[in-house]
Amino acid sequence: MITDTKDYVVISGVTHKRNVILADANIPYKFSIDRKKNILFFCINADEFSDQSFQSVALNLDTGLASIVPGIRNGYASAVNQTSGEVFLGGSDGIFKYNYSTSDIDKPALVNRTDIFDMYFHNNLFFVDTAKQNLYEYKDTTKLLVPEVKENLIQHFVIDGKSDLYFINPTGLFVLVKGSKSPVLVHGNDISIRGATTDAFGTPYFIAHNGIYSINKINKQLSLVLPVNNGYAVAFDKSNNIIYSDERSVNILSPC
Numbered sequence: 001m002i003t004d005t006k007d008y009v010v011i012s013g014v015t016h017k018r019n020v021i022l023a024d025a026n027i028p029y030k031f032s033i034d035r036k037k038n039i040l041f042f043c044i045n046a047d048e049f050s051d052q053s054f055q056s057v058a059l060n061l062d063t064g065l066a067s068i069v070p071g072i073r074n075g076y077a078s079a080v081n082q083t084s085g086e087v088f089l090g091g092s093d094g095i096f097k098y099n100y101s102t103s104d105i106d107k108p109a110l111v112n113r114t115d116i117f118d119m120y121f122h123n124n125l126f127f128v129d130t131a132k133q134n135l136y137e138y139k140d141t142t143k144l145l146v147p148e149v150k151e152n153l154i155q156h157f158v159i160d161g162k163s164d165l166y167f168i169n170p171t172g173l174f175v176l177v178k179g180s181k182s183p184v185l186v187h188g189n190d191i192s193i194r195g196a197t198t199d200a201f202g203t204p205y206f207i208a209h210n211g212i213y214s215i216n217k218i219n220k221q222l223s224l225v226l227p228v229n230n231g232y233a234v235a236f237d238k239s240n241n242i243i244y245s246d247e248r249s250v251n252i253l254s255p256c
Helices: none
Strands: 002-004 008-011 014-022 029-034 039-045 054-060 066-068 077-080 087-091 094-099 104-112 116-122 124-129 135-139 142-145 156-159 165-169 172-176 184-188 193-198 204-208 211-216 221-227 233-236 242-245 250-255
Touching: 008 221, 029 077, 029 116, 029 193, 029 233, 029 242, 039 077, 039 087, 054 087, 077 124, 087 104, 087 116, 094 116, 116 156, 124 156, 165 193, 165 204, 184 221, 193 233, 204 233, 221 242
Parallel strands: 077 116, 156 193
Antiparallel strands: 002 008, 008 014, 014 250, 029 039, 039 054, 054 066, 077 087, 087 094, 094 104, 116 124, 124 135, 135 142, 156 165, 165 172, 172 184, 193 204, 204 211, 211 221, 233 242, 242 250
8 A cells, every 4th residue: 555745655554754865857867776885877858058968967875966977978878787886877979887986987988889778787788779779788898689589679678686677668568587588568558667677686666657666477467666746767775765756856765
């Protein structure tokens, strides 16, 4: 059961306080989190005076301080290797490693001349190119097309703790179970899913325009975890607290 007030929300009997970490952000989107440092990476729409459409942002969840990553053009996607702490940022010119010492990207790019739409790290780095919406694995400095889903358009995706691949396209939400040869439809496109992630335990979650969802693998049904008005992105911090965005803010839910 979910009950909701302005500042508090009750999820499965536990009361959570809703706090705004970052206000007046221009559509915070495509969340990735470095749980070791508690740093959130995401993109925002650039303002009208910028020569770019998007900008990559690093937000310290402990201090609330946010900074633009300056060296990446149209920084859009991000991914984090939770084991090594490596952070990957993708934009119009490819994929780059983020450097905490300089608060900027290292050059040259790991993947060149590819516009990046989405990324996720699971054993290796996976990414979707904007032009063809194909899924690739970056392995041993080579990008490899993932053969099981090469016939599928992919907009958003995530790989859970069991190595099952979930992806979203205009038809709906699909899952490619580890070891299978073809994906199956989980849910149709009546819910506008805008992003996917896993929590600290590898459980998949999805954010849509109207809320955050989990999935029941037995009956392959989406379950509403939290209603959100115009949701855009979701992540889970080092304490497994839910972080989500709406059109103008980044918010965190902390148990009371």
